[in-house]
Amino acid sequence: MDDYRAVRELLPAPPLSPGVERAGRDRLAAAIAHERARRSRRTARRNLLRLGLAGAAAAVAVVFAQAAAPAPPAAPVTLAQPDGKGFLLVAAAAVTAVPDQGAWWGSTEVRGSRYRDPGGRYVLHESRTVETWIPADPEGLTWYRETPRGVRPETPRDEAAWRADGSPSSWTYDKPGEHGSSGVVRAEPGERRTWSTEDWDFRIVTADRPLTKMSDLPDTPEGLRALFGGDDDRATVDTAVRLMFFAPVSSETRAAAYRLLASTPGVAAAGRVTDVLGRTGQAIEYEAGEFAPPHHPGATRTRVVIDPVSGRPLSLETRSAADGMLLTYTAIQDSRWADDNPLEKE
Template sequence: MDDLTKVRDLLSPSAPTEEVVEAGRARLLATIHDAPAGARVRRTGLRTARWTALAAGLLGVAAAATVVITSGASPQHPLPSITATASAERLSARQILLTAANAIRNTEDGDHWVQRTRRGNLEKDPTGRYTLLLTYSYELWVPRAADKPTSVIKRYLGAAPATPADEEAWRAAGAPKVWTYPSEEIVKGGETIRTPSEEIRAEPEEPHAYQWPSGGSVGRLLPSTPMTLADLEKLPTTGEELRAYLEPLVAKEIKRTNDADPDIGRYLFDIGTNLVTNTPISPEVTSAVYEMLASLPGVTATGEVVDALGRTGQAITRVEKGVPRKERLVIDPSSGKPLSFDLVAGTTTDEQRAGDVFSFRAIEQTGWRDGEPDLPAKRTKLRAPLYF
């Protein structure tokens, strides 16, 4: 039995005996060393204008992700806390990622790669007295054949007070079901711009399908690096080789954008999380991504958490320098599957508390499938890919 299998056994639902745990811990610590401890503008102030591979990936379709389907302004459960479950058997980020890499299994074949997600984000009401939870569903169909269109079926599921305390404040404000945000003046690049007014409604909307010519495209690895299914199939299948393949592309992007304070680890983390959560890569490449993430400085294990769909997983977190937020990838190490990608408030402000998950994207289902999408009546055909 190899060491990665032992780590997976430690994460399995059936808890080992104390003797087995102690023996396994001793062998693990002797062999696996910890990695170094390391749309629209939101009114939360936690967004940045910096492009990330995650935000611009084809399947980064939309702002973020949520859990509860709402049918109106009814009270919802609060978003999951970043606080990890206390455990004497806390594993490192490296151990979790290498275990997940070892657990990846082949998936069935098909003519479309299909992914269903629930997305959501927190938004302060216009008066700033309470917080709303906005929810969305997305279903993406990426064809294997380049001459078939890519399809996204989007549905806004509604908005509601995020917590019981927010519900109380909402009722005190008259229980509104429509929230209007006035236009604002913002300064961008030395130029003052007035934003349009915006409106949020409590009631869900009908689903809307968007289709565009695929041409084999599955988004971009970096803004200057498009991806096709053929490109994904050529990605290296070991962590070391994948990192060596990506670093020259990152260097090219840094030069192109004149990034004054480049952080290669940040670029690699964004690309890696984008690949495993947003693209139809093979199990071998997924394993390589996890191995690469395990080698990055600043990637740490938060511990066991419950994601937006109520699933238990291990959280891998990276704090970006100069940005008051944390990026969190939640993984099920026993299957190797990513469960969700979250943005977590790193500091307490008037809008958020440190540790609050203010945006998340939970993966409900993903894999290859035969057949065609069941498109709703409301449809829009586009000439180019739509990035939400």
């Protein structure tokens, strides 16, 4: 099915004013020009075919209407699909226009976890920033920079309970639990570290199949499902999500992962939500598999938050199925292809 036709069917829009439609077409023209400049390895004819100009103008006008109109913050995307997952097809259409050339795939993530103090009286929030640069050359080194942000009480109520506990600056866990392991947890931020390693071998998690380069990956939902095995829907979804968030794949493969999620049973729409960094997006949820905290005593669900207008994945959250409490998360602050790796020069 053509993605843009699916967008038009799933997201019927009210008539647009001439000014809004003109702005949408201008944005489309600018995106095409940028695509041509950045992707010299592709011919102009392939660019035109890939963007699907015959049907793209109306879809892009719908996507950009809220951003172009002089109005309050954009309203929720209207979904016509009964299961509410139509926004995944919007994201797939948007992400295909993102350039994917460069020598390095770089990302900056905020990773965190929330757990109770050893006495169970208040919730602590531990977080760190992780910058990763993965080379397009499979023989190159992957570079990391990690900056621990420390541990703090989560809410004002938790802070009050922490003060009543004597305002400790460290907590000792005698055995693994929600925290994940035994040992001492300290409040102050840790020391920033930068290092490189050879251990990023372009292996797609759970598929258990090493690849010589990520461009070898299929660019259709059917191809990805076959690569992942296709027998376990939960493992298929976990793998597709990890590919979307963390792997240096082509825009076509990333779009195929979105379409795969839209068609996989067990993936439910969670509507319009705000992620851990305060950004608004559309979300899906499913029973946690790979991303479930190993020592959490109950069932968990994974929430994936996406900005459908840009096609960017925003955050990956694991929550308690019992009360919805956020347990762990990875929020993508930035991800892009680049010609240089800044960590290599430090």
